[in-house]
Amino acid sequence: MSTMLSPEELSERIRARAREMGFGAVGIAPVHESAHGDAYQRWIAQEMHGDMAYLAREDAVAKRLHPAVLVPGARSAVVVGLEYFNADADPSSIADGARGVVARYARNDDYHELMKERLIQLQDWINETLLPVHGRAYVDTGALLERELASRAGLGWHGRNTMLIQPRRGSYWFLGAILLDVDLAYDAPFQKDHCGTCSACVSACPTGALLGRDESGAPRMDARRCISYLTIELRGPIPRDLRPRIGNRVYGCDICQEVCPWNRFATPSSEPAFLAREGLDGPSLIEWMGMSQEEFSRRFKNSPIKRTKRRGLLRNVAVALGNWGSPEAFPALALALNDEEPLVRGHAAWALGRIPDERSADALRARIAVEEDEWVIAEIRASLGEES
Numbered sequence: 001m002s003t004m005l006s007p008e009e010l011s012e013r014i015r016a017r018a019r020e021m022g023f024g025a026v027g028i029a030p031v032h033e034s035a036h037g038d039a040y041q042r043w044i045a046q047e048m049h050g051d052m053a054y055l056a057r058e059d060a061v062a063k064r065l066h067p068a069v070l071v072p073g074a075r076s077a078v079v080v081g082l083e084y085f086n087a088d089a090d091p092s093s094i095a096d097g098a099r100g101v102v103a104r105y106a107r108n109d110d111y112h113e114l115m116k117e118r119l120i121q122l123q124d125w126i127n128e129t130l131l132p133v134h135g136r137a138y139v140d141t142g143a144l145l146e147r148e149l150a151s152r153a154g155l156g157w158h159g160r161n162t163m164l165i166q167p168r169r170g171s172y173w174f175l176g177a178i179l180l181d182v183d184l185a186y187d188a189p190f191q192k193d194h195c196g197t198c199s200a201c202v203s204a205c206p207t208g209a210l211l212g213r214d215e216s217g218a219p220r221m222d223a224r225r226c227i228s229y230l231t232i233e234l235r236g237p238i239p240r241d242l243r244p245r246i247g248n249r250v251y252g253c254d255i256c257q258e259v260c261p262w263n264r265f266a267t268p269s270s271e272p273a274f275l276a277r278e279g280l281d282g283p284s285l286i287e288w289m290g291m292s293q294e295e296f297s298r299r300f301k302n303s304p305i306k307r308t309k310r311r312g313l314l315r316n317v318a319v320a321l322g323n324w325g326s327p328e329a330f331p332a333l334a335l336a337l338n339d340e341e342p343l344v345r346g347h348a349a350w351a352l353g354r355i356p357d358e359r360s361a362d363a364l365r366a367r368i369a370v371e372e373d374e375w376v377i378a379e380i381r382a383s384l385g386e387e388s
Helices: 007-020 037-045 058-065 091-095 111-130 146-152 200-204 227-233 261-265 285-289 293-299 304-324 327-336 342-352 358-368 374-383
Strands: 025-030 076-083 135-138 173-180 210-213 219-221 249-251
Touching: 007 025, 007 076, 007 111, 025 146, 037 058, 076 111, 076 146, 111 135, 111 173, 146 173, 200 210, 227 249, 227 304, 249 304, 285 304, 285 327, 293 304, 304 327, 304 342, 327 342, 327 358, 342 358, 342 374, 358 374
Parallel strands: none
Antiparallel strands: 025 076, 076 173, 135 173, 210 219
């Protein structure tokens, strides 16, 4: 174990080791009270977090505003990034209503496990090679404002799309951090907003989730309208007025990143685990609509998509098929009307109401005769034009 290393030497060796381990970005920041606490609390007070109650819990808010609550005595944060961008194998699939669009980050293995394991290895190396430290690694699952720490560590700025953007490297990054109870030499914080007057992301968002910046300059998003929230975090029905705006995006959304000029610099990830799995780059919506629980569990093992559970994914697929509006989708949706999950049946009913096929009304009437779930009955009646 090295002894008597200066903070500068410690930081440089940590940065070098992180790069050796495959992290494409690394910076070190001091741990102190969040500079975005007021903006975060206003966002919670306006209920823009939707059903994500874990973001508003008193203990979770305290941890986000004061990271040292997570790791008592924490003084430094080692912040890392892993690039995950991979181009679409077939760009035409985005405009093909018969095929679904999965957010790039979810076309591969679950990054949480890969990054967390690598961060723990980095922390162990610091303990064994440099000096004894107490700390903890975080990859999204902890009450930590990673993007603020990353900006403080010099890795980029908060774009209008709320993403952390790195100059000439873009925003397709997974972020992680280790909080440590030791003083290190810190990188200069990233202070300039390179978005300038560009608002391409705000204009391109189909659901109007991006709200620009508030009076303090913080980017604002109404998560309740975000396609990523609607297709992943929301557990119940997707609001009817937002369903047509989702298009064929069945898990997450990259639109605000796809239109960002800085992402023209994005380079394909060199991490093998982030290559798209077979069938996740433009999947057949009709095929997915008939997915059993067993197939779902097998296909999405170690995948981020397992987060939605089968019922959530098929809810999203039903909406996408309704937006496609082709009679070709009728058999799959008619079968979904008898799914064991009310969430799937109700969205299948909505989708059938958007398909110009005389068989749709017959299928809906047959289902309403035996349906017991009141919400599903309301969806069927709306599709039949019996109520607004």
